[in-house]
Amino acid sequence: MADKKNDSGSDSESTEEPVVGNLNKFAVVPPGHTGRPKKGHLIFDACFESGNLGRVDYITEFEYDLFIRPDTCNPRFRVWFNFTVENVKADQRVIFNIVNFSKTKSLYREGMSPMVKSSSRRKWMRITPKLVYYYRCPDHRKNYVMSFAFSFDRESDVYQFAYCYPYSYTRLQNYLDNLEKRNMDYFRRELLCLSVQQRRLDLITITNPENLNPNNTQKTVFVTARVHPGETPSSYVCQGMIDFLVSNHPIAKTLRDHLVFKVVPMLNPDGVYLGNYRCSLMGFDLNRHWLEPSPWAHPTLYATKNVLKIELDFYIDIHAHSTMMNGFMYGNIYEDMARFEKQMLFPKLLCSNAEDFSLPNTSFNRDAVKAGTGRRYGHSEINSSLAGSLQALVAP
């Protein structure tokens, strides 16, 4: 969600007392209950990588109000959730109400539904859309609430629920470790810097090794992804692109022979690890700080910007959008007509080759509020012919 107006901030302020940390094996028992929780007293947990759930209120035996834990150091953003439930009874039926979203618009309104998996069913599934309701709720000062009904079937299972398919920092590290082990001469992984919490910012270079000599004249394509932690489809698209570029497909080989691909697959590793929706550890929306990143507050941007100071021909920043149904792009407005037309070519090609890509949803702007985004920086400060942000599908 890099660009749409009213889409980056909060549409409603929290009306509840502040929710700070993640729940840690928190048993929700009926009022008046003392002693150990009984079977069927649900135990909620979000103390794991990319986890997010701040509070649960018991409404009845069958209904619970759930509160998203706001982004670290930035209570305006409350969208991503990812938590587990255990200690269930067989055939126990519940309704979960997620009551403190910071946005009103959501694909939940258009039929999208949250994800679930369990110990015995390891594959993520969507909850049946007819059991999901997204509505303005008079009980929560007219906040938008997403309610869904769920029936637990196996007592011993742990169930996990998430806003969308998770894609964690560790998953990326495992993926890159496996690529490195293949010893491909056209794949190189470097450590660009460490994040505030000492996580890796990886830079991947994919090209025919002959293109790496200093006299190389081949053009460079730069791709960044996952500046916004809650936009997990961005990582699936980025991984799919890397998989293709390192493959034996004849087109991949031709691309490696004629271009240098530089990819930063996770610009905000701390935010992803912490289960934030939009911000870094310190509460910054990094996609508003490209113009003057600070080496201590925005180290991953600072390091990426230093790499971007080369002659680029193409820059794409991959995001995901929370209210649009397909893939599309945001681009820039250029005075130079030839440059503008050149920029139009890529979305046109995508549209004619990718079924889920929408040219009508693709748009170009130069709003002042977007001046600190990656794509705007790409077009104004460096010599790139095309700098855009690709908004991926919500489902990978």
Ligand SMILES: [Zn+2]
């Ligand atoms: Zn975004």
